[in-house]
Amino acid sequence: MKLLEYQAKAEVARAGITVPQGRLARSADEARAAARELGPVAVKAQVPIGGRGKAGGIRLARSPDEAASAAQEILAMTIRGYRVPSVWCEELLDIAGELYCGVAVDRDRRGLAVLLSLAGGVEIEEVAEATPGRIARLWPDPFAGPQPFEVRRLTFDACRGETVPGGLRPVQLAAQLVPLVRSLHDLVVRLDATLCEINPLVVTPAGRLIAGDAKLEVDPSAEFRHPDLAAAIGADGDAATSGEDPLEVQARQRGLTYVHLGGSIGIIGNGAGLVMNTLDLVTQQGGEPANFLDIGGGARAEVVTRALEMVTMDPAVRGIFVNIFGGITRGDEVARGVIAARDALGLRLPLVVRMTGTREEEGRQLLEQAGIIPAVGAPEAARAIVDLARGGDTPATAGSAR
Amino acid sequence: MSILVGRETRLLVQGMTGAEGTFHTEQMVAYGTTVVAGVSPGKGGTEHLGLPVFDTVRLAVDATGATAAAVFVPPPAAADAIMEAADAGIGLVVAITEGIPVLDTIRARAFAERRGVRLLGPNGPGLVSPGERTKVGIIPNHISRPGSIGVVSRSGTLTYEIIQALGRAGYGQSTSVGIGGDPVPGLGFADILQLFAADPATELVVMAGEIGGSDEEHAATVIGSGYPKPVVAFISGRSAPPGKRMGHAGAIISGTTGSPAAKVAALSAAGARVAETIEGIVDAVRARLGEPAPAG
Known part of the structure; x- marks a missing residue:
């Protein structure tokens, strides 16, 4: 779950970190009023993606009228598929320099990492690629959090061979970063965030630190613990979801784990690894998977029906490959689901069903009786569906031999 | 054992x-x-x-x-x-x-x-040692058979398929272990490889990784540093696009991290035999161990 900039900044401010003054505007008039209050402002599109500036989604406005016309234009934009529902009008800062400070889950270290760099204002991935030595890292104890000495060490590491902007000495920068990093870390823990980045962390000519931009991503598995946050994202949900693939939105509403991939072979399987392997098999046979769809363990016939329905909502689908390992999921259940769905949907697309494991014989018998010839080997099944999908006019049901 | x-x-x-x-x-x-x-x-x-x-x-x-x-x-x-x-x-x-x-x-x-x-784990199927008739977790009872292959994987059902395919070809398992599909697992591939290295009952290790993170690369470091047993590896998600989470919370290519190509390259360079299909895993095991002993 990605928060919008204004939502992320509100959380950062609540954590005690200074942010610029700003107002949210959903119309040109609201932007004019904001500029009257704040003076010259940056007018920034509120969309949950990076690269807004390059796309023209950030404009400077010296007067209330300029703010109104900038807002008018930006609110009419669609940036990389995301409609812009609101703009954040923010006071302009005097900038002596830009740092980067972030806290993120570090998979390799099995914990959170704090990253600090004096090369702020650009994507940290670019810094990591071009000048990895300019990023200092700290891995705090997961129970104690970052200690002052650790943040001092992080700061001295980051300042080695660099000139700190704003006339600050490294020890003065460290004195400001100790509370800032600790607040940021606490914020991440409190909100179950997987990432919180302040970039740029602006150094003013007077040597003060202000969060110029903030990016905050919350762990979707922790949504149950943060209903307010989920609701807040939903309230501005237009921005959070409008750029999303419409088929994926449909799937989520149906409680299905589905990823749209754009090819022509619909894929249904149980278990993430198995479905990924099914995509790979189809690709190896020269086909292009339309989607990833995992119906999970213990799936009942009704879930299989919903899955088939979902896959056929994609008009690009020319054939469907159902690949099930019956451990907890029983072969006869899957077969009943496939048959029921085919009949209910009046499915006329080629369909290859491959299943193995618990009650595979019963499942195959049911499929055969219903006129669907089941496959045994997965590579053969993949080849069969790729061939059938290419065939154009095909019978109502088709199968594959072993 | x-x-x-x-x-x-x-x-x-x-x-x-x-x-x-x-x-x-x-x-x-x-x-x-x-x-x-x-x-x-x-x-x-x-x-x-x-x-x-x-x-x-x-x-x-x-x-x-x-x-x-x-x-x-x-x-x-x-x-x-x-x-x-x-x-x-x-x-x-x-x-x-x-x-x-x-x-x-x-x-x-x-x-x-x-x-x-x-x-x-978490988010894994647990483990089973068929020769010991001991299972902790949810791996289906009927698919495993005793033998000398150690299996370790990030997945559930895909692991079951591998276990079943090995078994149908006559290759039983010493222990099959699922480390789980989350971004932060408990025991990782490298830990399990070390345990298999020390287990006299394990002759060969089959390791099934997937896109996301760099646990497979860490495993490659272990394999490349004088690992005492042959390793057959497999990576799923080779056709997955970057930036999309493929079911498992941990199965996502982020930027340059977690790509299948890097994993396959690291494992191959370390001396693991990388198979492209489950049938290919069985073939690689057969090439290394010869025909299985008849089931008894």
Whole structure:
């Protein structure tokens, strides 16, 4: 779950970190009023993606009228598929320099990492690629959090061979970063965030630190613990979801784990690894998977029906490959689901069903009786569906031999 | 022989009285696992499936001498359950639960590590040692057979397919282990490889990785540093686009990290044989070990 900039900044401010003054505007008039209050402002599109500036989604406005016309234009934009529902009008800062400070889950270290760099204002991935030595890292104890000495060490590491902007000495920068990093870390823990980045962390000519931009991503598995946050994202949900693939939105509403991939072979399987392997098999046979769809363990016939329905909502689908390992999921259940769905949907697309494991014989018998010839080997099944999908006019049901 | 679990394992099940816990406890007992207790706060003193139920893990350990725990507790309470088991002197905690917030897992993992407790999972199928008739988790009972292949994987059903394909070709397993599909696992590939290296019953290791993170690359470092046994590797998600989460919370290519090409390259360079299909895994095992001994 990605928060919008204004939502992320509100959380950062609540954590005690200074942010610029700003107002949210959903119309040109609201932007004019904001500029009257704040003076010259940056007018920034509120969309949950990076690269807004390059796309023209950030404009400077010296007067209330300029703010109104900038807002008018930006609110009419669609940036990389995301409609812009609101703009954040923010006071302009005097900038002596830009740092980067972030806290993120570090998979390799099995914990959170704090990253600090004096090369702020650009994507940290670019810094990591071009000048990895300019990023200092700290891995705090997961129970104690970052200690002052650790943040001092992080700061001295980051300042080695660099000139700190704003006339600050490294020890003065460290004195400001100790509370800032600790607040940021606490914020991440409190909100179950997987990432919180302040970039740029602006150094003013007077040597003060202000969060110029903030990016905050919350762990979707922790949504149950943060209903307010989920609701807040939903309230501005237009921005959070409008750029999303419409088929994926449909799937989520149906409680299905589905990823749209754009090819022509619909894929249904149980278990993430198995479905990924099914995509790979189809690709190896020269086909292009339309989607990833995992119906999970213990799936009942009704879930299989919903899955088939979902896959056929994609008009690009020319054939469907159902690949099930019956451990907890029983072969006869899957077969009943496939048959029921085919009949209910009046499915006329080629369909290859491959299943193995618990009650595979019963499942195959049911499929055969219903006129669907089941496959045994997965590579053969993949080849069969790729061939059938290419065939154009095909019978109502088709199968594959072993 | 086997790794992590064997005949001596005495298992308690956290969340045993729930639907999942009940079903899989029955399955584990039917397989031959010595299940000694269940833990469900508030249900202490009762019996479930003919097993005593305790309010706390510590009470269960004191009364039954449990050495391992299986966690079937829903996500909000799962990390707490892992820590409770680790604190009560359990040596191996196997977390089946999917959907635990990653920061919870990070803390529970560190808590267990500090007590010298091994955590397997979360979001994995657990493990099975067929020669020992011992299973902890949800791997289907009928697919495994005793033998000398060590299997380790990030996936569930794909692992079952591999186990079944190996078995149908006549190759049994010493132990099959699922490390789970979350971004932060307990034991990783490298840990399991080290355990298989020291297990005299394991002749060859099959390792099934997937996109996301760099655990496979760490495993490659272990394999490339004089690993004593042949390794057959497999990576799924080779056709997945970057930036899309493929079902598992951990299966995502982020920027340049987690790409299948890097994993395949690292494993090949380290001397592992990388197969492209499950059938290819079986072929690679056959090429290395020869025809299997007839089932007896």
